[in-house]
Amino acid sequence: MKIHDIFSPDKLRKAANDPLPGQIQEPPEPIEINDDQEWEVERILDSRLYRRKLQYQVKWEGFDEDRTWYPASNFIGSPHRLRAFHVDYPNRPGPPKRLKD
Template identity: 50%
Template sequence: MKNLFHADRLRKAADNPLPQQIQTPPPPEEINGEPEWEVDQVQQSRVTGKSRRLEYQVLWKGCDPDETWYPARNFRNAPIALKVFHDEHPDAAGPPVNLQYWIECAAAEEGCEERDDDDTAEKAVKPRTRRHD
C-alpha cells in the first residue's frame, strides 16, 4: 500500500497549525461596549513624541505577533499584565501614572474612568545618545 493521497482527501489540522501558519484570532470580548483582546504578554515599553506618550508592544493571546505600539490607555483593562512587565523590567519606561488606580478598578470589577494622564509614564527612559569625541 502506498502513502499517496489525492489532495481532496486532505484537511488542515485546525487545532495543530504548522509553524508560520496564520491563525484566525479568537473573537474579542466585549467590555463596556468595546471590543477587547486579551494580553498574553507585554513585550516592551517606550515614551515617544513631544507629548512624551507611554506606549507598549504586546503579544495578544491566540494571535500572531504584532509589532504595533499601542498607547498605555489601551491597557486600562489589563493592569496586571503591565504590573508583571514592570516588576520584571524595572528599568523600562513606565509604568503609567494611573496603574495603581487601574489595578484597584480591576479588583473591584469596575470600569476605570478615562483620565487625561492615562498615557503618562511615572518615569521615562532617556534614549541613549552617541558621544562624538
C-alpha cells in the same frame, strides 16, 4: 491507500496551542466590554516614551507578533500584565502613574 492520502493538507488539523509553521490560525473573536471590542493581552513585549506619552508593544492572545505601539491608556483592563512587565523590566519606561488603582 498511499501515505500522501493519509497526510494530505486537507486532513491535517492544527494543534490549538502549537500550530505547524506556515499554518494560518484564525484570530479569536473580540470580547465586548462597554460596547467596545477588546482582545486579550498575552504579554507585554516592550515600552517606550514617544512624544512624552507612554506606549507598549504587546503579544495579543491568539495572534501573531504585532510590532505596533499602543498608548498605555489602551491597557486599563490588563494591570496584571503591565505590573508583570515592569517587575521583570524595571528600567523600561513606565509604569503608568495609576497602575496601583
